[in-house]
Amino acid sequence: MKLIVTSWRWLVGKTGSAREILHHGFLVSAFFIGLISALFNSLLDLTLPAYNIVLVITSAFIALMWYRSRFHGEFQRMAWLFCALVTFVMLPGNWLFNHGATGPTLLFYLMASAYVLAVLPANPKRRGIIIIGLMFMPWALLAFEHARPGLVSRYASEGIRFLDMGFSYTLAFGLLSVVIAGYARRIHEERDIANAYAARLERLSLLDSLTGLYNHRAIHKQAEAWIRRSQSACLLICDLDHFKMINDNHGHPYGDTVLEEFSRHVSQLTQEFSGEAGRYGGEEFMILIPGTLATARQFDRCLRERCEASPLLHGVILFSTGASELHPDDTLSSWVKRSDDALYHAKENGRGRLMVDKDLSVI
Known part of the structure; x- marks a missing residue:
C-alpha cells in the first residue's frame, strides 16, 4: 500500500x-x-x-x-x-x-x-x-x-x-x-x-506603513497588555527634535528618510531589549521595554549612540525622550501622561536629552 x-x-x-x-x-x-x-x-x-x-x-x-x-x-x-x-x-x-x-x-x-x-x-x-x-x-x-x-x-x-x-x-x-x-x-x-x-x-493593519513599527492603535494595545501583566516595565516617548524645520529646509522626502532611519534603530534596539515599539504619531515614537528606569536610561543612551554613529546627509538624528516606570495602579492614560509630561520637560530644558517622571531630573 x-x-x-x-x-x-x-x-x-x-x-x-x-x-x-x-x-x-x-x-x-x-x-x-x-x-x-x-x-x-x-x-x-x-x-x-x-x-x-x-x-x-x-x-x-x-x-x-x-x-x-x-x-x-x-x-x-x-x-x-x-x-x-x-x-x-x-x-x-x-x-x-x-x-x-x-x-x-x-x-x-x-x-x-x-x-x-x-x-x-x-x-x-x-x-x-x-x-x-x-x-x-x-x-x-x-x-x-x-x-x-x-x-x-x-x-x-x-x-x-x-x-x-x-x-x-x-x-x-x-x-x-x-x-x-x-x-x-x-x-x-x-x-x-x-x-x-x-x-x-x-x-499590516497593526503596522505603520512608513516605518514598519506598530501604529498608534496597535502600540496602545501592546501597552494595555503590559499593564494587565503588571510586569516591571518602562514606557518611553521619543520625539525627533526640530522635525518641522527638517521638513521645511530639506523637504518631506528627506523627512521620511529620517523617520525610516530612526525607526530602524528603534526596531533593532527594541528587539535586543525584548520590548515593543510603535509610531505614536508624526515624529513621536512610543517604546515599551521590560525593567526599571535604569534600563530606560540604558536604552536611551544606546539609541543616541547608534544615531550618532550613522549620521544622515544633513546630520545626526537628534531626539528628546520622556520615560516613566509602570506603577501598580496605572492605567494606559496615566502611564502615557507621565511619560508625556517628562518628554515635555525634556524639550523645555534644551531638547536632545532624556527626562524621567520620577524626579524630572536631566540625565
Missing part, C-alpha cells in the same frame, strides 16, 4: 498546485483507462480492431502530455491541449465507435466536464471554446446519430451492453474519485492561501 501511495505521489507530483496535481492524476488515469478499454474491447469484440489501436496510440500521446506537464513545466499548455483533445476528438470518436447514445460516452463527457472546470487555465477565449464544446458537442453527436444511425456502431446484444456500461461506470467512478480528490485539495489550498492573506492583512 505504501508503495502504491509513493508511486502515485511521484506520478502526480507533490509540490505543484492543486490544479496541477489534479491534471496529472487525470492524465495518468486516462492513460490506464485507454489501455484497459482497448483490452476490454478486444476481449469482448465490442469495437473495431482499428479503434482499439487508436486507443493505444492515444494513450501513448496522453503519456507524452503527462511527461511534458510533469517534468517540463508545461501544465497550462498541456491542460489546454488535453481538454481540446478530449472534447473534440477522443469522446466524439468514442461515440461513433463505441455505440453512440446507448454506450458510455455521455458518462465520460460528464467526467471530462468535471475535470475541465477544475483545471482549465483562466484564458477567457480558450476556456469559452472548451466549455461551449462540452455543452453542445453531445447535442451535435445526438443529432448526427439521429440523422445517420447507420454510421454509429451497435451492441451485439443487450448482455454485452450491460457489461460495457458496468465496466464504464467503474472507470468513470475512478475518474470521479480523482477529480473529487483534486477539488478537495484545491479547497484546502485556497483556504490556506486565504488564511495566509488574512494573517498578513491583520499584521
Whole structure:
C-alpha cells in the first residue's frame, strides 16, 4: 500500500498546485483507462480492431502530455491541449465507435466536464471554446446519430451492453474519485492561501506603513497588555527634535528618510531589549521595554549612540525622550501622561536629552 501511495505521489507530483496535481492524476488515469478499454474491447469484440489501436496510440500521446506537464513545466499548455483533445476528438470518436447514445460516452463527457472546470487555465477565449464544446458537442453527436444511425456502431446484444456500461461506470467512478480528490485539495489550498492573506492583512493593519513599527492603535494595545501583566516595565516617548524645520529646509522626502532611519534603530534596539515599539504619531515614537528606569536610561543612551554613529546627509538624528516606570495602579492614560509630561520637560530644558517622571531630573 505504501508503495502504491509513493508511486502515485511521484506520478502526480507533490509540490505543484492543486490544479496541477489534479491534471496529472487525470492524465495518468486516462492513460490506464485507454489501455484497459482497448483490452476490454478486444476481449469482448465490442469495437473495431482499428479503434482499439487508436486507443493505444492515444494513450501513448496522453503519456507524452503527462511527461511534458510533469517534468517540463508545461501544465497550462498541456491542460489546454488535453481538454481540446478530449472534447473534440477522443469522446466524439468514442461515440461513433463505441455505440453512440446507448454506450458510455455521455458518462465520460460528464467526467471530462468535471475535470475541465477544475483545471482549465483562466484564458477567457480558450476556456469559452472548451466549455461551449462540452455543452453542445453531445447535442451535435445526438443529432448526427439521429440523422445517420447507420454510421454509429451497435451492441451485439443487450448482455454485452450491460457489461460495457458496468465496466464504464467503474472507470468513470475512478475518474470521479480523482477529480473529487483534486477539488478537495484545491479547497484546502485556497483556504490556506486565504488564511495566509488574512494573517498578513491583520499584521499590516497593526503596522505603520512608513516605518514598519506598530501604529498608534496597535502600540496602545501592546501597552494595555503590559499593564494587565503588571510586569516591571518602562514606557518611553521619543520625539525627533526640530522635525518641522527638517521638513521645511530639506523637504518631506528627506523627512521620511529620517523617520525610516530612526525607526530602524528603534526596531533593532527594541528587539535586543525584548520590548515593543510603535509610531505614536508624526515624529513621536512610543517604546515599551521590560525593567526599571535604569534600563530606560540604558536604552536611551544606546539609541543616541547608534544615531550618532550613522549620521544622515544633513546630520545626526537628534531626539528628546520622556520615560516613566509602570506603577501598580496605572492605567494606559496615566502611564502615557507621565511619560508625556517628562518628554515635555525634556524639550523645555534644551531638547536632545532624556527626562524621567520620577524626579524630572536631566540625565
